[in-house]
Amino acid sequence: MRREIDASSCLDVASFAEAYGMSELLEEANDFVLKNFWEVSNTAKFQDLPAEKLLDFISCDSLCVPSELAVFRAVILWIEADPEERLGQAGLLMTGVRFPLMTFREFREVRAVNLRMECFGNKEVELYGSALKEFGFSLPKTKDQCRVRQPKDALILTGGDQLNQDMGQRIPSRELWFANSLRSGTGLVKEIEWRRLGEMPDKPKFRHGAAAMDGRLYVVGGCYFYRWHHSFPLYLYCTLASYDPKQDTWKRLADMQEIRSNFSVVVHEERLYAIGGDKDISTNVDSVETYNPDTDTWSFVHPLDQALSGYAVAVVNGGIFISGGFNCNYLCLVSMFLYDPERGTTYLADMTHDRAQHCMEALRGRLYVAGGVCNLRNFYTDQQACEVYDPVSDSWTDLASLPVPHVGAASAVLEEKIYVLGGYCQEDYSESGLVHRYEPSTKRWENMGKLRGAVADVRACLLQLPQHFRQ
Incomplete structure (x- = not known):
């Protein structure tokens, strides 16, 4: 039932779980509603919600909506499904709408809808009566009346590279x-609205590792200068720094024991794991080390069974899964394996397509793989094919291909949707500054606009930001 939760079924699953006392399933179904509220509000099942259940959802701090106007519109949809019976409950439901978070332009729609409601013959209804007090005509009684909905994950992009055929002219x-x-335009036009958060300390970097753990952003390793000629080596980092968004400060932490680039950092059981990667321009490594934030120390754990870089990694059901990448001969692999810090590597079913420099994200118990490069005789070419792995059946299924190449792209899951961000095209080495989003329910990729700043070998993760960043 967890795997089948979508916008049309989530409310039924929640009702079933509540009736049979299945608390974990109920929490997951309710969480899906909160993360996909606007989509759920447009389903037929939403019209049958009891008023008290609807009020619970819209009063929740973790409700994810593009604006508070979306909450108001959802309530109006619910009322208009049976206006004679539900207009009497409008005043109570409107207490869940946080009117102070609206702009004055958005509030005009509230007034216009109120006039329309009066046409139903109920002169007593005033949808925004209590809102006038909150909206500036008197001071709110408590801070809760104006709380921005939290937690709400922000998609963070760090570092990256701007491409140039002359490696010495690159600008990391x-x-x-x-x-x-999301900022929605006319019709079906959508794009992500990017804002600058700040700068990393020290020098710029790309092909680094980035992860969020316990409310902090960790940035580790990578490189800041790139020349193909042996007299101009790849300059690598072993440094680690953390960013605290509450204090808006960076802190330098212990260095890794080995320099790495073209690798990933993953969070597992409240520790960071730095896996494999390149140690110079033509050598990758099999070592793995873990960072303990309590002691600010790195230590080596069980190595991989072969040198590996340019892979993708994700955690699902408590396991660390690693797909593809370059082997010691820099051939793209089809492998998929489960890595354990104590026992090492357990190989699983191979992917259908070989790939490296790709993305992999966990969503609802499955692993989605997209983009990268693949082998082409003595060279590489773009890999636009996508596939999804089911850990239960140990099998792969093809997905819709990416519309454009995304090599060395970042990726993340935000509000139950998969984002592939930036990268480049291997064929002509041009930048691919686009963002594509995969919607599992429609099985389609859609264009979400362009990145800001550097676009190649950038890293992404989710982090909760304080209110002042988001307003």
């Missing part, structure tokens, strides 16, 4: 960008 980035809402 120190910048951090974030987005946590």
